[in-house]
Amino acid sequence: MKTFSYSSINIKFSNPTGITSDDLKLFASSYFSLIPETYFFENSFLNEDDSIFFSEKTYNAINLKHPFIMMNRPHSLEKLTELGYKTFHPYIDETYDTLEDPKERWDALVPQILRFAAMSMEEVHNWYYSVQDILIHNHRHFMTLSDFNPLEDFFSTF
Numbered sequence: 001m002k003t004f005s006y007s008s009i010n011i012k013f014s015n016p017t018g019i020t021s022d023d024l025k026l027f028a029s030s031y032f033s034l035i036p037e038t039y040f041f042e043n044s045f046l047n048e049d050d051s052i053f054f055s056e057k058t059y060n061a062i063n064l065k066h067p068f069i070m071m072n073r074p075h076s077l078e079k080l081t082e083l084g085y086k087t088f089h090p091y092i093d094e095t096y097d098t099l100e101d102p103k104e105r106w107d108a109l110v111p112q113i114l115r116f117a118a119m120s121m122e123e124v125h126n127w128y129y130s131v132q133d134i135l136i137h138n139h140r141h142f143m144t145l146s147d148f149n150p151l152e153d154f155f156s157t158f
Contacts (some may be wrong), residue, residue, distance in 0.1 A: 017061055031128045033061045034113060037072035052079045062142045065135040067091075067128065069112055074100050084141050086134045091127065 019107055027033075035057045052073045058080075061068040067088055070076055077087045085153040096108035116124065 004012060019064070023060065024064070027060075027064045027066050030115060031067070031124045033057075033066050034067040035061060035068050035070045035072070037076070052076050054080070059142065062138045065139050067131050067135065070097075071106075071111065072097075073111065074098065074105060084145075085138050088131055088134060091131050091134075 037057060038053050038055055043102075052075065054072075054076070058068070058070065058072075060066075062085065069092060075097060077094050080087060092112055096105050096112065098103040099108055116127075119127065
């Protein structure tokens with residue numbers, strides 16, 4: 001079993017990304033992810049220091065080149081950029097990420113989701129292809145931080 005690094009978090013998994021074949025079908029049949037991260041509200045149980053946490057939900061979207069809107073603690077997108085990732089501004093209005101009050105953050109986030117829901121399939125398709133450079137950058141960056149090699153892991157079982 002290999003150690004897989006989620007930024008500064010080291011966890012042992014046999015499937016470090018947690019991606020199943022059913023997940024792959026969902027990602028392949030959709031244009032973006034709404035990521036409800038573990039902590040959205042301040043002073044959440046088990047997060048009394050109000051830290052920012054990225055789970056497999058975020059890393060799966062990055063790994064599978066899937067644009068996303070993240071429901072997380074304030075300044076989470078800023079933290080992702082500090083870690084070397086790109087976010088989707090100006091393609092998504094990310095000012096919601098700067099708001100400390102969870103209700104205000106939610107109220108600013110919802111219109112971004114509704115904007116996608118109101119798009120025609122052609123508009124969504126065109127939007128998706130407009131963010132390809134970001135998706136490719138993030139995927140490549142993710143792979144440089146990972147020592148996960150699916151072929152090596154597969155062949156090591158024999």
